Amino acid sequence: xxxxxxxxxxxxxxxxxxxxxxxxxxxxxxxxxxxxxxxxxxxxxxxxxxxxxxxxxxxxxxxxxxxxxxxxxxxxxxxxxxxxxxxxxxxxxxxxxxxxxxxxxxxxxxxxxxxxxxxxxxxxxxxxxxxxxxxxxxxxxxxxxxxxxxxxxxxxxxxxxxxxxxxxxxxxxxxxxxxxxxxxxxxxxxxxxxxxxxxxxxxxxxxxxxxxxxxxxxxxxxxxxxxxxxxxxxxxxxxxxxxxxxxxxxxxxxxxxxxxxxxxxxxxxxxxxxxxxxxxxxxxxxxxxxxxxxxxxxxxxxxxxxxxxxxxxxxxxxxxxxxxxxxxxxxxxxxxxxxxxxxxxxxxxxxxxxxxxxxxxxxxxxxxxxxxxxxxxxxxxxxxxxxxxxxxxxxxxxxxxxxxxxxxxxxxxxxxxxxxxxxxxxxxxxxxxxxxxxxxxxx
Numbered sequence: 001x002x003x004x005x006x007x008x009x010x011x012x013x014x015x016x017x018x019x020x021x022x023x024x025x026x027x028x029x030x031x032x033x034x035x036x037x038x039x040x041x042x043x044x045x046x047x048x049x050x051x052x053x054x055x056x057x058x059x060x061x062x063x064x065x066x067x068x069x070x071x072x073x074x075x076x077x078x079x080x081x082x083x084x085x086x087x088x089x090x091x092x093x094x095x096x097x098x099x100x101x102x103x104x105x106x107x108x109x110x111x112x113x114x115x116x117x118x119x120x121x122x123x124x125x126x127x128x129x130x131x132x133x134x135x136x137x138x139x140x141x142x143x144x145x146x147x148x149x150x151x152x153x154x155x156x157x158x159x160x161x162x163x164x165x166x167x168x169x170x171x172x173x174x175x176x177x178x179x180x181x182x183x184x185x186x187x188x189x190x191x192x193x194x195x196x197x198x199x200x201x202x203x204x205x206x207x208x209x210x211x212x213x214x215x216x217x218x219x220x221x222x223x224x225x226x227x228x229x230x231x232x233x234x235x236x237x238x239x240x241x242x243x244x245x246x247x248x249x250x251x252x253x254x255x256x257x258x259x260x261x262x263x264x265x266x267x268x269x270x271x272x273x274x275x276x277x278x279x280x281x282x283x284x285x286x287x288x289x290x291x292x293x294x295x296x297x298x299x300x301x302x303x304x305x306x307x308x309x310x311x312x313x314x315x316x317x318x319x320x321x322x323x324x325x326x327x328x329x330x331x332x333x334x335x336x337x338x339x340x341x342x343x344x345x346x347x348x349x350x351x352x353x354x355x356x357x358x359x360x361x362x363x364x365x366x367x368x369x370x371x372x373x374x375x376x377x378x379x380x381x382x383x384x385x386x387x388x389x390x391x392x393x394x395x396x397x398x399x400x401x402x403x404x405x406x407x408x409x410x411x412x413x414x415x416x417x418x419x420x421x422x423x424x425x426x427x428x429x430x431x432x433x434x435x436x437x438x439x440x441x442x443x
Contacts, residue, residue, distance in 0.1 A: 003244040005174050007248070008224075011132070015122060022255055032401070033407070034100050034101060035424070037089050054070075061075040063442075067442055073208065080204035081201055083101045088407075091257060093367075095136075097138050099134035101203050102134055102157055102210070106130070107162060124428065127161055141236065144237050151203060152184035155184055155206040159176040166218050168218060171224070184236070187202050258398075259404060260392055267296070271387070272390075273391050275322060289349070289378070292352060294322055294354065296356075296371040297369060304355050307347065322373070327349060358372075372385075408420065419439060
């Protein structure tokens with residue numbers, strides 16, 4: 001409880017003054033990336049089908065990429081689902097997950113629900129605060145091995161942002177953080193590895209938990225009672241509460257995230273980068289490959305399963321993603337689509353990909369999430385490459401705004417990228433975030 005109180009106090013103070021320039025720049029990059037990725041996700045066949053059958057209550061709010069108006073809460077949930085369904089959303093290696101995707105839909109919902117317009121400066125500060133709280137809970141949490149990273153610790157950041165945007169004081173923010181942990185999703189790794197689309201709703205559930213926790217806190221019916229001890233600190237795993245406040249106000253995990261190049265779980269990325277580096281000047285093709293050996297860290301061990309049947313299952317199969325990197329130039333929206341030719345080609349090759357963990361690479365965690373790849377060819381020759389971190393990591397070829405813009409343009413086209421860019425550029429000056437966000441692309 002004292003750690004949550006301290007977190008809440010610092011986050012309220014953060015929103016009472018202009019954001020420091022590094023945090024302002026970083027959160028704009030995160031928002032630009034996430035809004036673009038969400039639009040791309042909304043256009044997948046899976047999300048089109050989900051929206052068609054959602055049977056949402058009619059309203060005047062449109063989910064990103066949607067053409068049917070619905071309620072603010074439903075739009076937030078659909079946006080959260082779309083944001084993570086391509087596995088291209090920004091993440092944080094210390095949190096071992098995706099703080100922004102949990103926080104932003106809740107913050108947008110809170111801004112839209114507010115009785116008076118929310119200025120962009122307040123909105124940006126609330127999103128930073130939510131990101132930082134979520135990331136610190138992810139960092140503090142050692143999950144039991146059966147739990148995936150979505151839908152639980154991220155709710156604390158969603159609650160922080162939503163409550164701050166409702167004008168809450170530190171006690172109310174602490175109450176919302178605490179009560180959000182009693183509203184978390186059950187998130188089994190096995191569901192993800194089976195390729196079950198239900199997994200994509202867990203972030204939506206965390207956003208919903210954050211908005212509802214803000215409602216509870218503002219109504220005065222909850223307080224910081226230690227619920228987190230019973231959920232995150234017992235059911236989901238164990239909490240190192242010192243990390244919640246370690247160097248708080250001096251060190252910002254918000255500045256230490258990564259941006260994703262590949263449409264797959266981040267634990268596959270270093271291996272994909274190694275394969276792509278070997279292919280960059282290759283005079284060989286996938287047909288020449290006899291065997292591929294991958295060494296990586298134990299965080300990726302749940303991803304060792306083979307033979308996925310869905311996009312989600314493919315994204316979380318390390319042998320399959322490495323095989324896909326050998327037959328496709330990019331791990332993108334199309335390469336892991338089960339309906340595409342690249343999917344069947346990767347499936348044929350994936351049995352020749354062996355993956356093992358390495359205690360030496362584990363020793364580098366969390367600062368480095370490394371992988372080593374060795375390709376053995378039919379003629380008896382070999383090639384090897386090592387990636388110390390995925391490209392896009394803040395510590396390894398981080399993507400600047402131009403690189404993220406190029407990524408979003410590839411995903412959604414130049415016209416819609418320009419619209420999103422203009423919205424993000426205008427956030428600091430607008431007096432009404434909800435009005436500005438009405439310019440987000442819809443079908």
